[in-house]
Amino acid sequence: xxxxxxxxxxxxxxxxxxxxxxxxxxxxxxxxxxxxxxxxxxxxxxxxxxxxxxxxxxxxxxxxxxxxxxxxxxxxxxxxxxxxxxxxxxxxxxxxxxxxxxxxxxxxxxxxxxxxxxxxxxxxxxxxxxxxxxxxxxxxxxxxxxxxxxxxxxxxxxxxxxxxxxxxxxxxxxxxxxxxxxxxxxxxxxxxxxxxxxxxxxxxxxxxxxxxxxxxxxxxxxxxxxxxxxxxxxxxxxxxxxxxxxxxxxxxxxxxxxxxxxxxxxxxxxxxxxxxxxxxxxxxxxxxxxxxxxxxxxxxxxxxxxxxxxxxxxxxxxxxxxxxxxxxxxxxxxxxxxxxxxxxxxxxxxxxxxxxxxxxxxxxxxxxxxxxxxxxxxxxxxxxxxxxxxxxx
Amino acid sequence: xxxxxxxxxxxxxxxxxxxxxxxxxxxxxxxxxxxxxxxxxxxxxxxxxxxxxxxxxxxxxxxxxxxxxxxxxxxxxx
Numbered sequence: 001x002x003x004x005x006x007x008x009x010x011x012x013x014x015x016x017x018x019x020x021x022x023x024x025x026x027x028x029x030x031x032x033x034x035x036x037x038x039x040x041x042x043x044x045x046x047x048x049x050x051x052x053x054x055x056x057x058x059x060x061x062x063x064x065x066x067x068x069x070x071x072x073x074x075x076x077x078x079x080x081x082x083x084x085x086x087x088x089x090x091x092x093x094x095x096x097x098x099x100x101x102x103x104x105x106x107x108x109x110x111x112x113x114x115x116x117x118x119x120x121x122x123x124x125x126x127x128x129x130x131x132x133x134x135x136x137x138x139x140x141x142x143x144x145x146x147x148x149x150x151x152x153x154x155x156x157x158x159x160x161x162x163x164x165x166x167x168x169x170x171x172x173x174x175x176x177x178x179x180x181x182x183x184x185x186x187x188x189x190x191x192x193x194x195x196x197x198x199x200x201x202x203x204x205x206x207x208x209x210x211x212x213x214x215x216x217x218x219x220x221x222x223x224x225x226x227x228x229x230x231x232x233x234x235x236x237x238x239x240x241x242x243x244x245x246x247x248x249x250x251x252x253x254x255x256x257x258x259x260x261x262x263x264x265x266x267x268x269x270x271x272x273x274x275x276x277x278x279x280x281x282x283x284x285x286x287x288x289x290x291x292x293x294x295x296x297x298x299x300x301x302x303x304x305x306x307x308x309x310x311x312x313x314x315x316x317x318x319x320x321x322x323x324x325x326x327x328x329x330x331x332x333x334x335x336x337x338x339x340x341x342x343x344x345x346x347x348x349x350x351x352x353x354x355x356x357x358x359x360x361x362x363x364x365x366x367x368x369x370x371x372x373x374x375x376x377x378x379x380x381x382x383x384x385x386x387x388x389x390x391x392x393x
Numbered sequence: 394x395x396x397x398x399x400x401x402x403x404x405x406x407x408x409x410x411x412x413x414x415x416x417x418x419x420x421x422x423x424x425x426x427x428x429x430x431x432x433x434x435x436x437x438x439x440x441x442x443x444x445x446x447x448x449x450x451x452x453x454x455x456x457x458x459x460x461x462x463x464x465x466x467x468x469x470x471x
Contacts, residue, residue, distance in 0.1 A: 020427065021423075021424040021427050024450075025423040028454060028455055029423070033452075035451060035453070036449070037449060037450035037451075038450075039427050039428055040429060044427070046450075
């Protein structure tokens, strides 16, 4: 009721003296609605619509009542109070337009449930059915996505979109791969990938050709699929695990004098304002000189961890200069040791390995560090029967 | 409900009392007296007088009114 009265506006009237009962009777007979009638001693207060206040004056005169307004409420009075503030009205209109324009659109696209399939591939697929930043939420064709999505994305068994406000959440269920079925029809051998001494073997198919403790060289046939018996020769697929002790070597070289390209501190700035799906460049599109170093900084509004499509990207194209860095032998040795440690992690991972020796020396204008390791690894690799050894990694 | 409507259409007084805090009247012809302690309304057959304390008229229309406050006594006269 209050809201309905607020739009046309209403006033609180105080009537004093005379015959207030007569005034109220005449008002009700004339069809003027009044409410919250309140009598105290010589005055009566009541509420009525703002537009009815002028109509009351003749009735008040006849009832010998003096009327005056005590309070004014509602939209007409509010608008009158702020009539000189045009900016406020403009802001309200702009706010309404922006709300009507942006509220039904997608602001954020989230992908959930994927482990193997890349989020970018999923985003590319869902964009075909209208799921992209800035697109209208109501135009998303969820049925089409559910049908075509699993066909286009090989690792996905189900995909759908759950719209929630301005967030489109893409839910993905990935396929569980079927266990690999060994093709036993193609005969093969297992050969040694590198030199080593056999520690133990587990032959699942084929015939074992070497014993535990035996030293083998790269290319030695370890398990064969060619089995000869009283029944004659039969060909099988050979497979199994051959665990052997091997030796590996890593060599790293770090120059004493290093030449690098470093930014001078001066460059060309190209800022871009991003709003929904639009990137608005705030620069003139002139040609860039060659050989500049590109660096990008972005600032986007975030809400509860979600990045909103409203922000600024600053692309710096920096001028560079050649910087020669001379290192002492001690610094070079430390750098080489650090580089060797990284290569160890890359090569062996969490495998079993023991460092046997390490030697480092200055050779010309570089420090060369060499380490030898004893490893335990599977050296067996399957090749077609009588086939060649694949290239060693 | 149908009987209520018929009474109201004939212009007879219809009163609904909600405890001692509110009385809703229809079939009134106007106000005779209105003070804090007493409200007297004309009806088709006479008057109805509501006595009480801090009496207020919540809503007034052509043939009805709502009286709120601490109602103590209601009197009908012909």
